[in-house]
Amino acid sequence: MKNNLNCGALLASLSxxxxxxxxxxxxxxxxxxxxxxxxxxxxxDTLKKTIYLYHETSEKTAIPIDVRERLFHRxxxxxxxxxRSQL
Amino acid sequence: xxxxxxxxxxxxxLRSGDRAEIARLVDAYSTxxxxxxxxxxxxxxxxxxxxxxxxxKAIQALPKFEARSSLSTWxxxxxxxxxxxxxxxxxxEIDISLKKDDDESELELTHFSDWCCLPESELIxxxxxxxxxxxxxxxxxxxxxxxxxxxxxxxSIAETSEALEISEAAVKLRLLRARxxxxxxxxxxxxxxxxxxxxxxxxx
Numbered sequence: 001m002k003n004n005l006n007c008g009a010l011l012a013s014l015s016x017x018x019x020x021x022x023x024x025x026x027x028x029x030x031x032x033x034x035x036x037x038x039x040x041x042x043x044x045d046t047l048k049k050t051i052y053l054y055h056e057t058s059e060k061t062a063i064p065i066d067v068r069e070r071l072f073h074r075x076x077x078x079x080x081x082x083x084r085s086q087l
Numbered sequence: 088x089x090x091x092x093x094x095x096x097x098x099x100x101l102r103s104g105d106r107a108e109i110a111r112l113v114d115a116y117s118t119x120x121x122x123x124x125x126x127x128x129x130x131x132x133x134x135x136x137x138x139x140x141x142x143x144k145a146i147q148a149l150p151k152f153e154a155r156s157s158l159s160t161w162x163x164x165x166x167x168x169x170x171x172x173x174x175x176x177x178x179x180e181i182d183i184s185l186k187k188d189d190d191e192s193e194l195e196l197t198h199f200s201d202w203c204c205l206p207e208s209e210l211i212x213x214x215x216x217x218x219x220x221x222x223x224x225x226x227x228x229x230x231x232x233x234x235x236x237x238x239x240x241x242x243s244i245a246e247t248s249e250a251l252e253i254s255e256a257a258v259k260l261r262l263l264r265a266r267x268x269x270x271x272x273x274x275x276x277x278x279x280x281x282x283x284x285x286x287x288x289x290x291x
Contacts, residue, residue: 011194015263039199043270049203049210050270051238057211057219058239063121067135071117072110074139075146080110 005033007040018048096158102150109149113142116159119240120166126235127170129224137173141166160250163240167232167251174228194267202277209280222272226265233258234265 010033016022017030034041063071072081095115100108117138124137144165152161209215223231236247237258244262248255 007196011196011267012263015259015266018266039196042199042201043196045201045203046198046274047266047270050273051266053210053215053219053273054234054238054269055241057216058122058241060216061118061122061125063118063138067121067131067138068117070135071113071139071142075109075113075142077106077110077113080107 005029007033007037010034010040014044014047018044018051098152098154098158102152104146104150109146112158116162117142120162123163123166123235123240124170126220126223126239127167127228127231128173129220133173133177137166137169140169144169156249157246160242160246163236163242163250164252167236171228171232194264196267198271198274198278200274200278200281202274202281205277205281205284209284210277215276215280218273218276222269222276225272226268230261230265230268233261234269237262238266 010030013022013026013030017027022030030044034044069081072078096112097105097108101112120141121134121138124134124141125131128134128137141162145162148165152158156164223234226234232251233247236242236250237244242250244255244258247262248258251258
């Protein structure tokens, strides 16, 4: 019986692992694997960081005021454009 | 997130073409749709075209909207289709079918240097932000759209699957591939930053 995951087997479950939606048994297997395998630990840590960076920075993109105004104009909603201009 | 938004809208008013309700819908989703298009196309003018066309089409189709999917995933689906259409029109010379199929290529890991210790200011500097955006552009359209919906727009796996009309298994596989590829691209960049920091330390 195989007790330890190899690095390749870890790969398939990695996304669900970092999202915290992987089942307990597989989670434990991954954790015991990365405790001993430095390369995989780095992969898990930098993958988490990669996703975190996109989460953090995506909030910064908001629709510019002029783009919103042109959108409302194009949709023939000019009379509503003022309502939420603070958005 | 999307469910909360949705309870706020009266489908009856939207279907009957109530302009105030439509304006509220546009305001609730315009940033999301604009951001999706901007990340898909990396061009503000194109993103604006997608934004306008998405809402024009949605407003036209609202009277017949049957709520088989949520309003939110329905809007995202229209925006994704508009973005893909623009990409195809922009690069007609690239035959998409000739591109390597991302679902089938072998998954492998490279880059085992740890750059997590870089300070936050370095990780999300203006320059780093550009690299984050460029990295997304290096994904194939298939992977890019899944990544944007899931990790930028923060849709669930189920919502992403509904918006793209592909199975949840396909969403998971493409998401994994997209994330691994981005990790690889970012590793190259951040490891360089790490090395130059170390050099600076030695000099001082």
